[in-house]
Amino acid sequence: MNYKDTLLMPKTEFEMRGNLPKKEPGYVARWQDAHMYEKVIQQNEGKDDFVFHDGPPYANGNMHVGHMLNKIIKDVICRYKNMEGYYTPFIPGWDTHGLPIENAIQKLGVNRKELSTAEFRKKCYEYALEQVAKQKEQCIRVGTFADYAHPYLTLLPEFEANQIDVFAKMAMDGLIYKGLKPVYWSPSSESALAEAEVEYHDVKSPTIFVKFAVKDGKGILDTDTSFVIWTTTPWTIPANLAICLNPDYTYALVQSEKGKLLVLEELVDSLWEKFGLQQKEILQRFSGKELEMITCQHPLYDRESLVILGDHVTADAGTGCVHTAPGFGMDDFIVGQKYGLDIYCNVDEHGNMMEDCGEWLAGQYVDDANKTVTMKLDELGVLLKLEFITHSYPHDWRTKKPIIFRATDQWFCSIDKIREKLLSEIDKVNWLNEWGHIRIYNMIKDRGDWCISRQRSWGVPIPIIYCEDGTPIMEEAVFAHISKLFREYGSNIWFEKDEKFLLPEGYTNEHSPNGIFRKEKDIMDVWFDSGSSHTGCMRERGYRYPVDLYFEGSDQYRGWFNSSLIIGTAAHGEAPYKTVLSHGFVLDGKGNKMSKSLGNTVDPIKLVNQYGADILRLWATSVAYQSDVRISDEIMKQIAENYRKIRNTMRFVLGNLSDFNATDIVDTKDLKGVDQYMLVELNNLMKGYHEALDNYDFAEANQLILNCFTNTLSAFYMDFTKDILYIEKADSLRRRQVQTVLYHYAKTMMKLLSPILVFTAEELHDHFHCDENKAESIFLEAKPEMIEVENADSIKEYYDRFLTLRKDAMKALEELRNEKVIKSNMEAKLTVCLKDEYQDMAKLADDLKQLFIVAKVNLVTDTTDLTEYETAYIKAEKFNGVQCPRCWNYFEESEMEGELCPRCHEVING
Numbered sequence: 001m002n003y004k005d006t007l008l009m010p011k012t013e014f015e016m017r018g019n020l021p022k023k024e025p026g027y028v029a030r031w032q033d034a035h036m037y038e039k040v041i042q043q044n045e046g047k048d049d050f051v052f053h054d055g056p057p058y059a060n061g062n063m064h065v066g067h068m069l070n071k072i073i074k075d076v077i078c079r080y081k082n083m084e085g086y087y088t089p090f091i092p093g094w095d096t097h098g099l100p101i102e103n104a105i106q107k108l109g110v111n112r113k114e115l116s117t118a119e120f121r122k123k124c125y126e127y128a129l130e131q132v133a134k135q136k137e138q139c140i141r142v143g144t145f146a147d148y149a150h151p152y153l154t155l156l157p158e159f160e161a162n163q164i165d166v167f168a169k170m171a172m173d174g175l176i177y178k179g180l181k182p183v184y185w186s187p188s189s190e191s192a193l194a195e196a197e198v199e200y201h202d203v204k205s206p207t208i209f210v211k212f213a214v215k216d217g218k219g220i221l222d223t224d225t226s227f228v229i230w231t232t233t234p235w236t237i238p239a240n241l242a243i244c245l246n247p248d249y250t251y252a253l254v255q256s257e258k259g260k261l262l263v264l265e266e267l268v269d270s271l272w273e274k275f276g277l278q279q280k281e282i283l284q285r286f287s288g289k290e291l292e293m294i295t296c297q298h299p300l301y302d303r304e305s306l307v308i309l310g311d312h313v314t315a316d317a318g319t320g321c322v323h324t325a326p327g328f329g330m331d332d333f334i335v336g337q338k339y340g341l342d343i344y345c346n347v348d349e350h351g352n353m354m355e356d357c358g359e360w361l362a363g364q365y366v367d368d369a370n371k372t373v374t375m376k377l378d379e380l381g382v383l384l385k386l387e388f389i390t391h392s393y394p395h396d397w398r399t400k401k402p403i404i405f406r407a408t409d410q411w412f413c414s415i416d417k418i419r420e421k422l423l424s425e426i427d428k429v430n431w432l433n434e435w436g437h438i439r440i441y442n443m444i445k446d447r448g449d450w451c452i453s454r455q456r457s458w459g460v461p462i463p464i465i466y467c468e469d470g471t472p473i474m475e476e477a478v479f480a481h482i483s484k485l486f487r488e489y490g491s492n493i494w495f496e497k498d499e500k501f502l503l504p505e506g507y508t509n510e511h512s513p514n515g516i517f518r519k520e521k522d523i524m525d526v527w528f529d530s531g532s533s534h535t536g537c538m539r540e541r542g543y544r545y546p547v548d549l550y551f552e553g554s555d556q557y558r559g560w561f562n563s564s565l566i567i568g569t570a571a572h573g574e575a576p577y578k579t580v581l582s583h584g585f586v587l588d589g590k591g592n593k594m595s596k597s598l599g600n601t602v603d604p605i606k607l608v609n610q611y612g613a614d615i616l617r618l619w620a621t622s623v624a625y626q627s628d629v630r631i632s633d634e635i636m637k638q639i640a641e642n643y644r645k646i647r648n649t650m651r652f653v654l655g656n657l658s659d660f661n662a663t664d665i666v667d668t669k670d671l672k673g674v675d676q677y678m679l680v681e682l683n684n685l686m687k688g689y690h691e692a693l694d695n696y697d698f699a700e701a702n703q704l705i706l707n708c709f710t711n712t713l714s715a716f717y718m719d720f721t722k723d724i725l726y727i728e729k730a731d732s733l734r735r736r737q738v739q740t741v742l743y744h745y746a747k748t749m750m751k752l753l754s755p756i757l758v759f760t761a762e763e764l765h766d767h768f769h770c771d772e773n774k775a776e777s778i779f780l781e782a783k784p785e786m787i788e789v790e791n792a793d794s795i796k797e798y799y800d801r802f803l804t805l806r807k808d809a810m811k812a813l814e815e816l817r818n819e820k821v822i823k824s825n826m827e828a829k830l831t832v833c834l835k836d837e838y839q840d841m842a843k844l845a846d847d848l849k850q851l852f853i854v855a856k857v858n859l860v861t862d863t864t865d866l867t868e869y870e871t872a873y874i875k876a877e878k879f880n881g882v883q884c885p886r887c888w889n890y891f892e893e894s895e896m897e898g899e900l901c902p903r904c905h906e907v908i909n910g
Contacts (some may be wrong), residue, residue, distance in 0.1 A: 003886035006908060007726045008735075010655025014767040018647055020612020024759045028140060031777075037145040040082055040779050041089050050086040051547040052078055053538055053577070054146075055560045056093035056154065056530050059131035060100045063138045065594075065631060066553065066586045068604040072620040073583065073698065074551060075144040079755035080693045083783050091537060092139065092146040096128040096155040097459040098526040099189050099398055117457050118495040124458040125492075128155060138605055142613040143758040145779075152537035154460075154529040159536035161487035163524070164463050166532045166571045168479030175414045175570055176452075178464075178472060180343050181333050182326075183451045185406035187351030187366075188399040191455040192410050194525050195447065196559045203393040203402065205232045206370050209275070209319065209384040210377055211261070212243060212296040212305055220290060225253060225260040227296055227307070228271070228384060229323040232391065233404075235369035237377070238357045239325035240298060241341045242306045244332075245288035246313035249320055255281040258384065262291075264320025271319060275384050288313075299382045300373075301358075310335040327407035330448065345407040349455065366404060411453035411462055411522065418570055419444065425565065425575040432581040432696065433554070433626055440557045440565070450566065452525045459523030461494040465503060466518045467511030477504055494519065531563025534576035550577040554584055581696055583625040589632025602631050614757045615640050621698035621756050642706055646753070647760065649709040652718055653746045654767055656725045660739040662771050664731075668789055671737050673844075674717075674851070677799035678741045680792045681712050682748055686784060689752055698756070705752060713745065716803070720853050727887045729907050743770055748784040798840070801871075802851075805834075805841055808869035809852050812876040821878050826890060829856035829879035833863045838871045855879035855890035 031037070054074065057067055074090070081088040101124050106112055108127075112120050136148055152159060170176050184193040211226035227243050245251065252265040256277045263271055265285060272280050294307040312331040313322050326336030327345035336343065346354045353369050355362045361372055377383040394403050415422070422444045431437035453462055463482045464472045481504045485493050494502065499517035508515070539545055546568070552560055561580055568576030587593060588600040595601065607616050619639045623629040668679065685708050692700035721738045728735040746768060754761035765778035775781045789795065809832070813825045822828050830852060834841055848857040856879055860866075866873035881890040884901035886908070897905035 001908075003904075003908075006886065008659070008728075008730055009726060010652060011658040012651060012655040012767055014651050014654050014764065016648060016651055018612060018614070018643070018760065020614055020759060021609050023763065024143070024608075024613050025141070027759050027762055028143070031145075032140075034776070036777055036779060037147065039777075040145060041087070043780060044082060044085055044087040047085055047087050049544075050078075050081040050088045050549075051538070051543050052081075052088065052090060052549050052551070053534060053547045054091060054093045055550065055552040055556065056095040056152070056533060057135065058098070058100065059094045059096045059128045059135065059153075060104055061131070063135050063604060064586075065602045065604045065607070067135075068138075068142055068616065069583060069586055069620045069623075069625065069629070070551070070553065071139050071144055072142060072617050073625060075146075075758075076617075076621055076693075076698060076755045077549070077551070077696065079145065079758070079779070082779075083751065083755060084690075085783065089543075090146045091150065091152055091541065092136070092144075092148060093152040093530075093533060093537060094128075094132045094135070094154070095526060095530050096132065096153050097124075097523070097529055099191070099454075099456055099458075101128055101131075102456060102458045112457075116495070118492055120457055121492050121495060125155060128153075141605065141608060142616060145758075152533065152541075154526070154533070154536070155490075156536075157487050157490040158540055159529075159533075160460050160491045161483045162536035162540055163460050163529060163532045164479060164483040164486055166535050166567055167463060167524070167528075168476065168483070170413065170567070170570045171474050171479070172476055173570070175417055176411065176474075177414060178409060178411050180407055180409050182328055182330055182343075182405040182407045183410055184394060184403050185349075185351075185408065186396040186399065186401070186403045187349070188401040189396055189456075190349050192408065192451050192453060193396060193403060194451055194527055196527055196562060197397050197525075198394045198403065199397040200392045201395050201400075202390050204388050204390050205393065206234055206374060207232050207385075207387050207389050208234050208237075208374055208377065209271075210237065210299060210323075211258070211382040211384060212299060213382075214294060215297045215304055216295045218294050220286070221253070221262070221294060222260070225262060226382075227321045228261050228263050228319045229321045230318040231323045232389065233328070233366075233370070234373040234377075235347075235353070235366040236325045236328045237323065237373050238300055238353070238361065239327050239344050239346050240305055240323055241326060241344060242308045242324035242332075242336065242339065243296060244308050244310040244313055244322040244324045244335055245291055246311065246315075246320065247287065247289040247292075247309040249288050249313070249315065251286050251288060251291065251320065252282045253284040253286070255279060255283055262286075262321070264315055266315055267318075267320060274387075299377060299380055306339065306341070308335060308339045308341075328405045330405065333407065343407045347404065347406055349408075351404060367402075410451045411464075411520075413450040413452050413528075413566065413570070415444070415447050415449050415566070418566075419447075422565060422569055425569050429575050429577060430579040432579060436554075436557055436561075436580060436582055440561060443558055443562060444565070450525075450563075452528050453522040454525055455521075456523055459526060460491050460529060462520045462522050462524055463494075464520040465499055466520070467509050468514060468516045469511045471509075471511040472520075473503075473509060473517075478507070527559065527563040528567065530560055531567045532571075534564060534568050535571060545572055546574060546576050546578050548577075549579045549581065551581045551583070554582045556582065581626075584628035587628050587630050589630055589634060591628075591630060607636065611636055611640055612759070614759050615643055617756055617758065618643055618702065622702050624699060642702075643757070643760075645706065645714075646709055646757070649713055649718070650746070650749060650760075650764055653713075653742045653749075654764065656742055657739060657746060657768075657770055659730055660736075660743060660770055662743070664736050664739065665743060666733070666737050666740045668787060671740065672734075672847075673795060674799065674847070675737050675741045676789050676792075676795050678712070678717055679744060679787045679789050680796045681708070682744060683786045683789070683792070684796075686748065686752070686786060693755075701752075702756065705749070716806075717741070720851055723850055723853070723887065723889070727904065727907065729910075744787055746770070750778055751781060751784045754778050801838065802841055802844065805838055805871040806852065808871050808874060809876075811869065812867065812874045813852075813854070816876045816878070825853050826855060826888060827878055828854045828876050829858070830854055831858045831860055831866060831875040831877075833860050833866055833873040835872055841871075855881055 078088045078090045105123050186193050209230045214221045214223050214225045250265045253262050257279045296305040298305050324332045326332045326341050326343050346357050351366050353361045353364050426441050564576050688704045689701050724738050750764045761778045816822050863873040866875045882893050883890050886904040891901050
């Protein structure tokens with residue numbers, strides 16, 4: 001007789017190999033055909049909600065691996081909240097305006113100069129929609145559920161109309177104004193930038209020290225005296241209008257071979273060494289305030305430079321005499337306003353010096369002008385020193401090219417007027433990254449007014465129409481009319497129609513007696529677009545304000561978190577979010593930042609095609625995402641190995657439930673103690689899992705599940721219950737008891753895995769045949785409930801101690817295997833003398849052979865010849881008995897029923 005045919009081996013079509021890249025697209029199609037996202041959302045309609053607002057990625061190019069980390073974690077959060085019974089819709093969004101799209105269009109061969117602004121914008125619009133479609137498809141491929149049929153896009157007419165409404169509210173509250181002052185200006189983008197669009201890189205810059213001769217010393221200084229200024233931007237010297245001193249510092253008038261020089265007293269020695277000057281005689285000392293209003297001769301032009309005072313002057317570097325050009329620096333601008341200086345700007349939007357700089361300089365780019373100006377100063381004998389320093393300098397974060405500070409007429413949002421309210425709101429928000437609170441608080445505390453105008457075409461127009469005399473119209477009725485037009489036609493109407501159409505019918509204004517009006521050409525900063533999404537998307541669609549959670553990369557404290565906070569507080573009186581969570585950047589395996597030039601970028605779709613989206617999802621939820629994270633082939637292989645452990649364990653569970661139905665479940669109180677212990681452990685797993693995910697600790701949730709699969713199930717319960725599941729009669733009570741435990745594990749684990757391993761969980765659900773009335777999808781199944789086990793605490797305490805005893809038994813058996821005395825534990829017998837605190841383990845005497853998977857266990861009271869372990873004195877030795885050919889267990893020859901053991905004989909012949 002072939003005894004193998006009498007065994008109840010696992011049966012399931014759930015494959016050992018995942019073949020995820022091949023299978024997953026089928027599930028994607030199935031979910032889309034079945035409108036699964038809508039079904040999942042609808043099942044919780046009317047219940048408590050959890051409102052999560054998606055920060056919009058930029059619609060240009062493929063999604064990179066950092067995007068996917070973000071999108072996967074968002075998906076896990078929403079799926080978990082839905083599983084918990086919250087109504088959790090998720091509206092994906094895209095940022096669709098801005099310079100990168102303009103540049104991309106031109107790279108495709110579109111000649112912007114040959115098109116009207118309206119025509120060019122239509123090209124941008126079409127391109128943006130193509131990018132959204134591509135990125136949407138990639139997000140869907142990695143298994144994310146969202147309302148992809150109705151995403152929010154910053155180019156949608158209703159979104160743009162809401163943006164105008166928000167702008168109008170802020171304008172009517174006096175928070176929007178136009179002003180001439182220095183802003184971050186990007187010559188490479190030909191536009192003003194906001195602080196959030198600036199990043200810093202080290203550059204090598206020329207530093208020059210220059211003499212400014214006194215013209216009118218006001219009876220204090222002679223005309224043979226020179227103030228010594230310094231600057232790292234020689235190109236700004238032509239715009240110099242003043243020299244700023246600190247009123248409270250002491251300045252020294254020093255005789256040198258280069259004449260009488262005036263510098264900060266405490267810097268005299270270091271400066272003379274730097275200049276290579278030998279003669280050093282301090283003639284007089286003055287406080288800064290004594291020298292106010294002295295005038296100097298500009299070294300390059302026939303104009304004066306006024307000596308003024310400012311607290312921003314420090315002794316950290318330079319000479320204590322600060323070169324001041326109000327058109328090219330914020331400190332210079334502020335102090336210049338105090339003294340009534342012109343806001344003089346002699347550099348155009350391309351970064352080129354203008355005609356009033358003189359023929360010798362006009363037309364040169366600022367970097368080239370550095371050299372020309374320095375050489376000219378040297379020719380004139382006023383250059384004391386040229387040196388080069390490496391320092392951190394602002395760059396345009398899109399073009400990666402240096403920017404300049406340049407005074408231009410721009411539209412600003414006033415931060416000063418609402419700063420205290422913003423800081424108060426920050427304190428009310430739950431910042432899950434503790435340092436995030438400090439970071440954004442300090443940013444708002446120190447932030448200047450927000451420059452919101454951009455000199456570009458592709459964006460939401462600043463909705464301002466000017467009268468004949470240049471007065472901007474800021475009236476509620478006018479804003480409302482423009483908003484209505486945008487909602488009906490989209491913002492391109494601004495560029496397609498004239499001012500008369502854009503103003504309410506019959507509109508008149510005393511500042512335009514001839515009825516002549518002019519519309520603003522600038523567009524809004526794209527951060528104003530995305531920063532108003534709480535209104536343009538969430539409030540527009542009826543969701544509450546503030547929402548429960550914002551979750552984005554750590555760079556968004558100065559970006560989306562920041563602009564959303566400003567606009568939300570200004571428009572609605574409070575922060576737009578209750579809780580904020582952030583993630584770090586994705587680095588390569590060595591911890592390097594990814595860049596195309598280094599060739600270390602990782603394409604998430606390639607990873608999906610190689611490993612499967614579930615492996616990428618497992619990676620995203622296994623890393624410490626709140627800091628920078630790493631990804632590499634080695635890391636993905638380890639993640640794939642963890643996945644295989646989960647998959648194969650679940651395959652075993654399903655395989656041993658092939659002949660089990662929900663009607664076969666054994667009542668918990670009728671289970672053996674070890675089975676009840678397994679259910680207590682399952683309850684504890686659920687408790688720990690929910691606690692971890694409630695705290696957005698996905699890695700902890702994954703680790704709990706993996707530990708359960710590896711230790712509790714594989715290494716313990718499944719190990720010894722094979723002897724029950726394969727050997728016992730199909731409907732025996734003991735087998736049904738074990739299957740009851742496996743049933744609960746299967747039902748619970750499928751659901752716990754479903755927010756993360758979305759495809760695998762659905763595949764498991766497809767192959768789970770125990771419930772006749774199972775739902776259409778794992779995502780429509782009810783969340784797993786705790787299983788009631790009487791005396792759970794005492795059961796856990798008892799079997800936790802038993803596992804410590806078992807661990808000692810395994811150590812003793814391992815020594816026997818290492819000595820090659822036995823090949824398998826099944827060949828061994830154990831002699832065990834329990835220590836006093838483990839005497840209660842004796843009640844398991846009849847089960848110990850099976851629990852330890854050995855041939856025999858003898859409990860004794862004598863420790864002679866036994867080795868001491870933590871829980872007991874143990875001796876492991878080879879058992880000289882007969883092996884049953886059916887169950888492979890060993891027995892005394894006298895126990896056998898023919899060639900079979902008693903149990904197998906009963907199963908075969910009973």
